[in-house]
Amino acid sequence: MIYQVGEKSGIYCIESAGQARVYFVGAPDYALIDAGMPGKADKVITALAQIGVQPLQVKRIILTHHHWDHVGGLWELKKRTGAEVIAHSRDADYVSGKRQRRAPRRLSGRMMFTVVGLVGAHNVATVEVDRRVNDGDQIGSFTVVHTPGHTPGHICLQRGDCLFSGDLLLATSPAFRETPHIFTADVPTARESIRKVAKLEFQTILSSHNPPYVFRAAERVRALASKLGTIPE
Numbered sequence: 001m002i003y004q005v006g007e008k009s010g011i012y013c014i015e016s017a018g019q020a021r022v023y024f025v026g027a028p029d030y031a032l033i034d035a036g037m038p039g040k041a042d043k044v045i046t047a048l049a050q051i052g053v054q055p056l057q058v059k060r061i062i063l064t065h066h067h068w069d070h071v072g073g074l075w076e077l078k079k080r081t082g083a084e085v086i087a088h089s090r091d092a093d094y095v096s097g098k099r100q101r102r103a104p105r106r107l108s109g110r111m112m113f114t115v116v117g118l119v120g121a122h123n124v125a126t127v128e129v130d131r132r133v134n135d136g137d138q139i140g141s142f143t144v145v146h147t148p149g150h151t152p153g154h155i156c157l158q159r160g161d162c163l164f165s166g167d168l169l170l171a172t173s174p175a176f177r178e179t180p181h182i183f184t185a186d187v188p189t190a191r192e193s194i195r196k197v198a199k200l201e202f203q204t205i206l207s208s209h210n211p212p213y214v215f216r217a218a219e220r221v222r223a224l225a226s227k228l229g230t231i232p233e
């Protein structure tokens with residue numbers, strides 16, 4: 001399933017790629033944000049066909065971070081599209097297989113790491129990263145915002161009044177929440193990243209595990225940031 005976010009944004013949300021959404025941004029970028037879960041590349045290609053986009057038109061696949069629900073379809077999608085694969089310099093080695101994925105520090109995180117490993121989360125096909133980016137870099141019309149914590153090289157992407165936020169937070173109703181700590185490599189750093197994003201201006205947030213939130217999203221991030229000190233780590 002694919003739908004446009006708002007009326008003429010040129011941003012499309014693909015909800016058929018597993019747990020994590022894949023976003024597609026049309027002209028002039030022709031970029032996919034993330035690559036979905038293993039085995040879902042066909043669904044992404046089918047969704048793109050529904051809006052008249054052929055695989056070879058996709059120019060870039062930008063990864064918000066290296067987790068399997070975001071890169072599982074990457075090998076297949078790169079093969080079918082020939083697109084340039086882009087990731088932050090601190091997550092790129094996990095995507096390309098030069099570094100092994102590691103369990104979070106806290107016990108609950110280590111247990112979750114073991115559980116998702118049983119279903120193949122640590123064995124996704126490795127893919128060479130063509131371009132490594134850092135905070136403030138420009139990728140077409142996107143600006144990279146390095147937001148470490150969930151993973152070391154987690155990024156958000158700002159484009160006009162939209163922010164692609166990956167797993168930085170959960171854009172839930174009635175208030176935004178932190179991503180569950182069991183999935184987060186470094187909770188204090190992740191909180192610093194939420195405070196960093198709270199200083200930006202945007203209307204729409206495009207997160208991976210919730211539907212797009214299209215009105216005054218930055219105010220909701222600021223509300224979450226102001227509460228963080230009062231929530232136990």
Ligand SMILES: [Zn+2]
Pocket residue numbers: 065067150167183
């Ligand atoms: Zn994640």
Ligand SMILES: [Zn+2]
Pocket residue numbers: 020067069070167208209
């Ligand atoms: Zn995720």
